[in-house]
Amino acid sequence: xxxxxxxxxxxxxxxxxxxxxxxxxxxxxxxxxxxxxxxxxxxxxxxxxxxxxxxxxxxxxxxxxxxxxxxxxxxxxxxxxxxxxxxxxxxxxxxxxxxxxxxxxxxxxxxxxxxxxxxxxxxxxxxxxxxxxxxxxxxxxxxxxxxxxxxxxxxxxxxxxxxxxxxxxxxxxxxxxxxxxxxxxxxxxxxxxxxxxxxxxxxxxxxxxxxxxxxxxxxxxxxxxxxxxxxxxxxxxxxxxxxxxxxxxxxxxxxxxxxxxxxxxxxxxxxxxxxxxxxxxxxxxxxxxxxxxxxxxxxxxxxxxxxxxxxxxxxxxxxxxxxxxxxxxxxxxxxxxxxxxxxxxxxxxxxxxxxxxxxxxxxxxxxxxxxxxxxxxxxxxxxxxxxxxxxxxxxxxxxxxxxxxxxxxxxxxxxxxxxxxxxxxxxxxxxxxxxxxxxxxxxxxxxxxxxxxxxxxxxxxxxxxxxxxxxxxxxxxxxxxxxxxxxxxxxxxxxxxxxxxxxxxxxxxxxxxxxxxxxxxxxxxxxxxxxxxxxxxxxxxxxxxxxxxxxxxxxxxxxxxxxxxxxxxxxxxxxxxxxxxxxxxxxxxxxxxxxxxxxxxxxxxxxxxxxxxxxxxxxxxxxxxxxxxxxxxxxxxxxxxxxxxxxxxxxxxxxxxxxxxxxxxxxxxxxxxxxxxxxxxxxxxxxxxxxxxxxxxxxxxxxxxxxxxxxxxxxxxxxxxxxxxxxxxxxxxxxxxxxxxxxxxxxxxxxxxxxxxxxxxxxxxxxxxxxxxxxxxxxxxxxxxxxxxxxxxxxxxxxxxxxxxxxxxxxxxxxxxxxxxxxxxxxxxxxxxxxxxxxxxxxxxxx
Numbered sequence: 036x037x038x039x040x041x042x043x044x045x046x047x048x049x050x051x052x053x054x055x056x057x058x059x060x061x062x063x064x065x066x067x068x069x070x071x072x073x074x075x076x077x078x079x080x081x082x083x084x085x086x087x088x089x090x091x092x093x094x095x096x097x098x099x100x101x102x103x104x105x106x107x108x109x110x111x112x113x114x115x116x117x118x119x120x121x122x123x124x125x126x127x128x129x130x131x132x133x134x135x136x137x138x139x140x141x142x143x144x145x146x147x148x149x150x151x152x153x154x155x156x157x158x159x160x161x162x163x164x165x166x167x168x169x170x171x172x173x174x175x176x177x178x179x180x181x182x183x184x185x186x187x188x189x190x191x192x193x194x195x196x197x198x199x200x201x202x203x204x205x206x207x208x209x210x211x212x213x214x215x216x217x218x219x220x221x222x223x224x225x226x227x228x229x230x231x232x233x234x235x236x237x238x239x240x241x242x243x244x245x246x247x248x249x250x251x252x253x254x255x256x257x258x259x260x261x262x263x264x265x266x267x268x269x270x271x272x273x274x275x276x277x278x279x280x281x282x283x284x285x286x287x288x289x290x291x292x293x294x295x296x297x298x299x300x301x302x303x304x305x306x307x308x309x310x311x312x313x314x315x316x317x318x319x320x321x322x323x324x325x326x327x328x329x330x331x332x333x334x335x336x337x338x339x340x341x342x343x344x345x346x347x348x349x350x351x352x353x354x355x356x357x358x359x360x361x362x363x364x365x366x367x368x369x370x371x372x373x374x375x376x377x378x379x380x381x382x383x384x385x386x387x388x389x390x391x392x393x394x395x396x397x398x399x400x401x402x403x404x405x406x407x408x409x410x411x412x413x414x415x416x417x418x419x420x421x422x423x424x425x426x427x428x429x430x431x432x433x434x435x436x437x438x439x440x441x442x443x444x445x446x447x448x449x450x451x452x453x454x455x456x457x458x459x460x461x462x463x464x465x466x467x468x469x470x471x472x473x474x475x476x477x478x479x480x481x482x483x484x485x486x487x488x489x490x491x492x493x494x495x496x497x498x499x500x501x502x503x504x505x506x507x508x509x510x511x512x513x514x515x516x517x518x519x520x521x522x523x524x525x526x527x528x529x530x531x532x533x534x535x536x537x538x539x540x541x542x543x544x545x546x547x548x549x550x551x552x553x554x555x556x557x558x559x560x561x562x563x564x565x566x567x568x569x570x571x572x573x574x575x576x577x578x579x580x581x582x583x584x585x586x587x588x589x590x591x592x593x594x595x596x597x598x599x600x601x602x603x604x605x606x607x608x609x610x611x612x613x614x615x616x617x618x619x620x621x622x623x624x625x626x627x628x629x630x631x632x633x634x635x636x637x638x639x640x641x642x643x644x645x646x647x648x649x650x651x652x653x654x655x656x657x658x659x660x661x662x663x664x665x666x667x668x669x670x671x672x673x674x675x676x677x678x679x680x681x682x683x684x685x686x687x688x689x690x691x692x693x694x695x696x697x698x699x700x701x702x703x704x705x706x707x708x709x710x711x712x713x714x715x716x717x718x719x720x721x722x723x724x725x726x727x728x729x730x731x732x733x734x735x736x737x738x739x740x741x742x743x744x745x746x747x748x749x750x751x752x753x754x755x756x757x758x759x760x761x762x763x764x765x766x767x768x769x770x771x772x773x774x775x776x777x778x779x780x781x782x783x784x785x786x787x788x789x790x791x792x793x794x795x796x797x798x799x800x801x802x803x804x805x806x807x808x809x810x811x812x813x814x815x816x817x818x819x820x821x822x823x824x825x826x827x828x829x830x831x832x833x834x835x836x837x838x839x840x841x842x843x844x845x846x847x848x849x850x851x852x853x854x855x856x857x858x859x860x861x862x863x864x865x866x867x868x869x870x871x872x873x874x875x876x877x878x879x880x881x882x
Contacts, residue, residue, distance in 0.1 A: 044121045044128070044144060045090040053120055055083030056229045061091040067224040068092065068168065068200045072192065073217045075174075076204045078228035080332050080374050081381035084204045085109075085172055086116045093144045096200065098167030102147045105178045107133050108304055108311055112334050113172075114138065114147040134471060135536040150180035155471065157187050158421050161195055168200035173332050174213055175205040175370070177405035177433070179415055185216065186430040187422060193219060206332055206377075207370050209402070216431045233380040235342075240265050241392040250616055252364040254286055254347065258390070262345050263293035265388050266323055270297070273386055275340030276318070279325040280375050282347040282364050287325045294323060302326040302336070305501065307525045331374045340385040344375050346395075350403065353411045353440065354615060359592065359622055360411045361614030368403045369396065407434050413474045416444035417453055417460065421468055425458030450641060451478040470537065472500055479570035480537065486569075486637075487562035495566040497533035499611055502626070510601050511567065511611060511628040512560040564630035568609035568638030575630070575639045576608045577667050585621060588613075589635075589642050589665030593621035605629045609638065632669070639664055647674055649681040651689020654697075654748040656682055683742045687734045690751075695727055697751050704757035709792035710776040711763060716795035717817045718775065721765035737762045775817055783809045783874035790816075790823065797839070801826040804835060804852070805864055808874040813839045830860040845869055 045061075048054040057078050067074040078084040085102070093100045104110040114131035121129055130139020131147040139146065148156070150171070157163070169188055174181055188201045203213055203223075210225050217223040246255040262279065269277050281287055287301045302314040302324050314324050317337040324336050328348050348371060352363040367375070372389065379385025389396065407415070415436070416426070424430050426441050448454040453464035453474055460468075467477035476496050483492035498515060506523060507514045521527045557565065568575050573590035584596040584603045594613050596603050608627040615622035636643055642665040649658045658674035690697055700708075714722035723729065730737070741754045764772060776798075779787040784806035790798040798816060804827040815822045822839040829835045835852050838844045849869055857865035862879050866872035 044093050046120050055087060057083035057087050060226050060228045061087060064226045065091055065095045067226060068202060071224055073201050073223035075210050075214050075217060075223050075225045076202060077208050077210055077225060080206050080377035082228050085113050086120060089117060089145045089170055090121060092168050096167040098165050099143055100145045100168050101166055102170045102172060103150045103153045103184055104147060104172050105150055105176055105181055106304060106329055107149055108329055109334055110147050110149050112315055117145055135532055150184045154180055154184050154418060161191050170202045172204050174203045175207040179406040179410055182407055182433050183415060183418055186432045189431045206374055212433055216433055233384045235376050235380040236386045238386060238388045239393050240388050240390055248364055254364060259286060259289040259293060262343060262390055263290055265343050265390060266294060269341045269343055269388050273341045276321055276338040277323045277341045277343060278336055278339045278378050279323060279343045281325060281345045282349040283327060290325050298322040300324050302330060304329050307528060331371060335381055340379055340383050342375055342379040342387040344372060344387060344389050346391045351410045359613055359615055366399060368400045370402045405434055407436055412436055412440045412444040413447050416441060416448055417464060417468060417474050420454045420458055420460040448474060475570040476500055479566045482569050483566040486565050487557050491562050492566055493534050493537040495563050497530050497537055500533055509624055509626050511626050512563045515563055560629055564609040564628035565634055565638055567611045567628050568630060571611060572639035572642055574610035575635045576610050578606050587667055589639055589667050591666040594624050595621045596624050602627055607631055607635050635664060649677050649685045651685045656685050656746050679743060686742050686745045690734060691731050695730060697748055698754060698756050699752040700756055704760060707757050707760050709794060712794040713776050713792045717821055721768055723763045777816060780814055782806045784876045786876055797821050797824050799824045799826055801828060803828045803876060806874050806876045808869045808872040810841055813841050829856060830863045
């Protein structure tokens with residue numbers, strides 16, 4: 036291994052903590068970087084990849100080595116560890132930087148930064164002058180910022196800095212895709228370190244009774260009881276400190292309370308720096324550290340030889356259809372469980388107590404879903420637009436963003452004018468990025484400052500950015516007041532620091548204030564609602580009933596307050612946080628502020644629309660003018676003078692849905708329709724189809740004029756359907772309609788007998804047998820193509836024969852009919868030879 040001649044940072048193996056498994060593969064890793072410019076280092080948790088690799092690269096390469104960590108806590112801890120190994124104070128040659136906090140200035144040899152901060156730095160300075168290598172740590176966790184950072188680094192190396200080295204580290208061996216993306220012409224070299232030095236034994240300790248997640252993703256208190264009991268058992272059976280994994284802060288608090296009397300320290304991302312450092316510092320006595328997934332990798336909690344794992348994690352989920360995001364409690368993946376277990380084997384042989392069974396373990400997913408597949412992509416999409424790659428076009432992303440999520444993000448950015456119609460970032464979008472907050476919150480700061488004042492806008496946005504003060508309940512103005520009073524010192528400190536950071540961002544500015552609403556005259560409660568509404572106009576909500584706890588949000592989803600919420604009964608709310616449990620129709624409101632209708636119209640003005648609704652309903656035309664704010668109906672009044680064309684369209688739509696039975700079909704109309712159907716079936720064009728489908732599809736052609744005056748089903752019943760149908764007669768062929776499909780036929784007796792048509796079937800002529808004496812053949816219609824079917828009737832008008840072959844009937848059928856009926860009907864003629872008899876419809880006179 037060569038050095039760059041700027042001072043050796045990597046300590047000798049004899050230095051405590053410097054002889055870890057990764058050390059054996061550092062030469063191969065550095066050689067791969069120097070030869071190929073890229074590499075993937077695979078090493079399990081605790082093997083030293085975060086603490087030794089950056090120092091080795093700094094010794095081998097000139098310039099600065101940047102290490103990107105997925106979490107703030109890991110960033111600070113990694114820099115502290117690197118400085119300790121280099122035997123020098125933090126900030127001299129090794130420093131760190133994250134949003135609102137940094138250690139060290141120019142000339143750093145190793146700088147540890149959060150992935151999000153490095154993405155923003157690349158956007159401002161993609162050439163990274165003075166940087167020789169970037170180490171993207173913990174790529175296996177698949178955080179959204181890390182995926183984006185990897186794609187941007189690959190793009191920079193391909194187009195701007197082919198001398199920029201990129202090393203990705205992973206705690207899992209599934210690196211094929213990572214290697215392909217990182218390599219240009221060929222996959223990047225993959226170097227694998229041996230496992231941790233110490234074995235970890237596994238104990239399966241499922242609860243005595245099943246403890247499924249409760250509604251809303253809440254953790255069953257019985258599981259926390261069980262976890263606490265397992266911790267006590269682990270303390271009794273083992274030496275060393277115990278690291279306990281639970282899904283979130285509420286569960287940390289629950290387990291901590293259940294372990295009263297023990298030395299218990301919480302460890303989570305929203306703690307103060309002093310609280311985190313206390314948990315991460317060596318201790319003289321045994322202790323229990325209760326943490327979340329933040330301690331799965333990158334962090335070393337000294338003294339830990341035992342892990343108790345609840346088996347649960349909390350991951351972001353976004354309901355794209357409803358625009359709701361939430362942290363969802365779920366089972367850990369097998370890879371996450373392995374990383375948690377590895378915490379027990381960093382310093383000595385250890386043991387992991389898993390609060391589930393080996394059978395359940397086999398059913399776990401191999402890996403957690405990458406964040407790009409489940410998260411809100413608005414900030415990600417804005418970064419892509421700022422890079423000049425809308426929707427990721429041309430970038431080597433490990434996974435393509437899901438189309439629905441990217442479409443929702445792009446639509447949001449267009450709506451707040453952060454990108455143009457082609458997806459390119461606007462000047463306003465660049466100002467939003469400079470603020471360093473989610474695009475919704477950046478928009479709220481820019482547009483809220485002129486309405487409520489810069490300071491108050493920043494304070495509210497700071498409160499929303501990390502859900503500060505959530506322990507104070509769902510009433511956001513009450514939270515704001517509690518933070519100002521400092522009731523929770525840690526939360527207040529975070530909130531004030533974030534407020535200052537926002538003040539260091541882009542200067543807010545936005546559209547002019549609405550007339551008559553000066554920022555100074557807006558009370559704090561309403562100011563909070565204005566800022567929240569600007570951030571989440573699709574969550575502006577109106578109560579469903581006086582005194583109710585349920586609301587209709589403008590985005591279309593119902594929402595409910597806790598029955599004990601102080602906000603219950605408030606007519607209008609601006610909802611900041613709401614989540615919907617699977618299988619539930621309504622979301623649960625977690626944070627909101629009261630507003631009024633005027634404010635709702637202001638902050639969600641783009642969602643206000645007025646439409647004239649003209650439709651057919653309940654047998655009549657309904658005409659209304661409806662004003663909406665998204666899904667919320669603001670006004671609904673009758674239309675005085677509706678557009679006649681729209682009325683006709685509504686009637687047509689109603690008829691198509693209700694069918695032709697809404698018309699009054701006279702005998703003449705029915706007969707005409709059957710005759711037309713017969714011609715269409717047997718003659719074809721130009722004779723039209725008159726089945727239900729064809730008539731409904733062509734309403735304008737044959738019924739258009741009559742529809743103009745229709746307002747109800749009563750008007751429909753008055754329409755002369757027969758006259759309307761005659762419009763369908765094709766000209767000039769219509770001149771022969773009576774010949775082709777005659778309504779009546781003259782029979783030998785001289786009578787005009789009606790033909791009965793039935794669409795495609797031959798027409799039927801029902802006539803008394805005596806009236807067709809002398810007919811040798813049945814008549815035909817449709818230009819002689821279709822013989823008429825004769826129903827020959829007895830004197831009682833009952834069919835005695837059905838035939839189209841009269842010659843055969845006279846010869847074979849008539850003699851039998853004559854024998855059967857002449858005695859019964861003596862006054863009717865029954866000649867032996869019907870072909871020479873006089874046809875008649877009359878009776879013989881009585882003799």
